[in-house]
Amino acid sequence: MVQLQFLGRTGTVIDDLLNDFLAETAEILADAGGALVAWEADPTDRAQLDAIFRLVHTIKGSSGFLALPRVTALSHAAEDALDQVRRGNRTANAALVTRVLAIIDRLHTLCTALGRGGFEPSGDDGDVIAALAEQDSPSDTGYDVAGVPLRRDDDFQSELQSWRSIRVPLPLLDSVMTGVTDIVLARNEFARMLRESGASPTVIASFDRLSDSIAGMRQSVSQMRMQRIDKLFAPLPRIVRDLAQDMGKKIAFQTSGGEVELDREMMENIRDPLIHIVRNAIDHGIEALEDRVAAGKDITATISVSARQSGNQIEIEIRDDGRGISPDALVAKAIASRAITAAEARTLSAKDKLELVFRPGFSTAAKVTEVSGRGVGMDIVKANVEKIGGVVELRNDEGRGLTILLRVPMTLTIISGLMVRAAGQYFAIPRGAVREILLENGDTVRIDRVGGGELATVRGEQYPLLRLETVLGREASDDDDVDDRALVIVRPGQGQSYALSVAAIHDHEELVIKPAAPMIMATGLYAGTTLPDNGRPVLLLDVQGLVAAAAIDATETGRNHDQMAAAEAQANAARNAAQLLLFRDTNGRVRGVRLSVIERVEEIPASALFESAGHVQAQIGDEIFPVHTANLPEAEGSLKLLRLFDGQSVLCYPIAEVIDIVRLPDAVQPSAAPGLIAGVVLVSGEPVELIDPFWLMAQYAALDGDAAPNQPLCRLADDDDGWGSNFLAPILRNAGYRVVSGDDAADEAPDVLLCLTEDGASCAHVGDEIPVIRLRSAVAAAGPDDETVYRYDRQALLDALARRVGGGRA
């Protein structure tokens, strides 16, 4: 389950951040010490002063983020003093420099302690801060520069080591990577020669050992460029906090999957898109507080960012539970801004409408705010992600939230490729674009020639067929075996697919991709070159470019429409059916109920609950619904209700809080007897009681205020003490009767009249057309002809009613 963190950070992130801060600060302090001394030598050197000010300011900034109060206070004091000098309020002199240096020394001591212990030691820095704040006295002029306790370089060296990380320039890493690749290629060459020369087993054994360590080294070098994605997530909590505060929204922010690793170059490329999406979610996605309440949502919105690795791709999911995107509003805006015409709009599918968001200059915000909605938006995000070979996907649940999925390759340079053969040579296809591989003469494949073009039909789905040899302008090689010919179903992008026919499938391997020479890239057929282990270059096919080169229409729209729509609907249905809402019951138990029966979650004031006819009811808006609870809540304030809806009636179920929505586990341990709890399931290893909505609804079905008019109407007469409405009415309603009391103006003739008193004064005038049941308070009947019914004999009463009206549910 997702680890909940309210604007907090995990320990490992803080460690990484702290290490970075320490490494950075060590450098800054070293620079600042030198700069201060240089500035002291020439106090008029404004540039030097500005440089020092910036350095101190940087420390202050980063320490504030890491919650290091002592470091912040110290750097603030130094910054303050330097600022005064910059403004001309204070003159630079030796005394000032000493005091600033004293602060720098103290910072140093603190950082060393931080590096060792991982936390800021407690202590008082009032002495150095006060000294700095102190204005100059004449005695300070005799200050000796040689006494400045400058740090020596080797001090920094040892301290940096103790922080156990170093910073290496990227070009150096790249050159190590190239070197290792060279070694691998040389090894392969050497291995071939060894095999051919028939070397002795001892030579081969020691070569194998060398070979293994080279493989290990290659692995480590690739990892050197990888960084935990935590680093990318680290600034987000702060952004969310600040923005949420500015906009008066309550947001719980969660991250998960921070341990996933990503090439640092990729990281740079998705940083801005990610921040943009999160800001968008806060600004446009999450509704204002009152709108959330009105929509029956939890006031505190949730934004979660999670990363996971899937193959050699990284999926980053940004999910919010805000209002989602309204496709129709998008279309309306697109028409208004003349991006599309109304005629075009009518032909758009639901998905196409959503894709409008990616149009350049398109903003979904109803009004332009400071944060976003300036027309620079999702199109930039999409372009940035696609530039690095990634994909942006939207999963919109209008009214309930939006999920944006960024799928990017793990590294820019290494991809998993499928090696295929055509025209006697090998080509690579990015594995990520391959959906399926089939033998061309297999049973599931049918190839038709249609008007000069070819069409492949695979299990009822049609794809335009491209023969790789034809696209490349080559002849099929004579060496090819017809039985080897294979179809690769390629999905070059969203909503596009085609079948690529190749002479044979070779294998797939991890490939280091380099851009090809410009004139080769210009053909549009290739995305780069790669060197597999055999040392012969292989061209990586541009699966999108092939479509253009072959001049085919690879879009899926309009083809196999029904099947796809049906499949989508099925998938949706499966998703809905299988979800479980986890909540904490008012008695503290964790329980679950199928999400599909929940209409919404209401938050209402406790005063909206009232007791009527022996049952607790809730007034929500203009309507009144039964509440599944024995007692009125004692506490004031608000409470949350799950609104269960069976298609006809609503029942409210009070809860303490919503916990999560999870997939309903397949294994349910059913409870022995029917009741509130249908069974127990295990969610994340914890038992969860599953509410039985069927049973619940059955309990309250008859209480529904909107009883069908064909239910018999039962009128209570002479109900002077309220016994009828308090005691009798619930039973009658339960039994399927509508009940009115004697005082109500009767527009409708009752089907049966219940006289609650034996003398029946007011029942006397009733004509014969309405059957009458008289109730008596004595247990025993007055005689054999006594047709009255003892008022606490529930069964006799219901039987009597049933006889009189021939209806009811009893």
Add this chain to the structure above:
Amino acid sequence: MEKLYLIARIADTRVALRSRAINSVVTVGIPVEVPGAPPHVAGLFALRSRVFTLIDPHVVIGLPPVPVASGQRVIVVDVADHGYALLADAIEDVCFIEAPETRVAGKLLPGWARVADGMIEHQGASLLVVDPSHFITLPVMKAA
């Protein structure tokens, strides 16, 4: 270094190439073809884990392409961060030429005129001084 030249025979013509423009001279095996590429691209080959694009100077000059023989020597050059190799018919010598480069005198074939920077006198013969980077791009193709 200024005066160091590589004397080679490319596209049936003896030329001098300034050595600072040249990365190395190596032999290649059979290159990998690039279907769909411009005609002067003779293929790809790998050298020290880099992929190089092999250029056939014959085509750049306007002659018919020649097949690449295994073990043929090529002149490796770097142009705009990409590695290329020019097919050479023969590599003759690397030598210092003290004589100054002179302006091209006389009329050259259009193909050669585009790649030649000047001329230089060496051992009693006039050699064209060519810039290898001019071989990388093709002149605008005439309609065949």
